[in-house]
Amino acid sequence: MDESWFRLVSDGVRRYLDEVVASARTEHGALAREAGRTAAAWRTLLRLHGGAGGCRECRRQRLCLVWQVAIGYFIRRLPDE
Template structure:
């Protein structure tokens, strides 16, 4: 996955997680707490799996981030794109 694509996907996922974070204000205290924990966990996981080094390998699992499309993403990024970008696009 090239740097431009990674940046675009990271921005879309961050926007989704920010939206979820804002929605918890309307939830009961325990639900809000658990939702915030999940959002924080996803953010931490995505930070650990960012492309790094000259070859752009995943910093978390070592998988190459190179290549075209989603085939060049590590599993963590594939899941994030599937649930936080594709899924929300289908629910609009």
């Protein structure tokens, strides 16, 4: 996977997670805590699955299943969204 393409994808996922956390913080309470925890878990998982030190598929310059799921849920949008 081309490094510049990977950077665009990872920036898009991180931006989405930041937006979700910021939106949840306006709600306060348990929702904000859970959104922050979920976003932190995804950030950690994605950090482990990227670059030369990532998973086996990432080292082969491919998009591993973890990144495929992240792109599907966090970057792609349903037509009505």
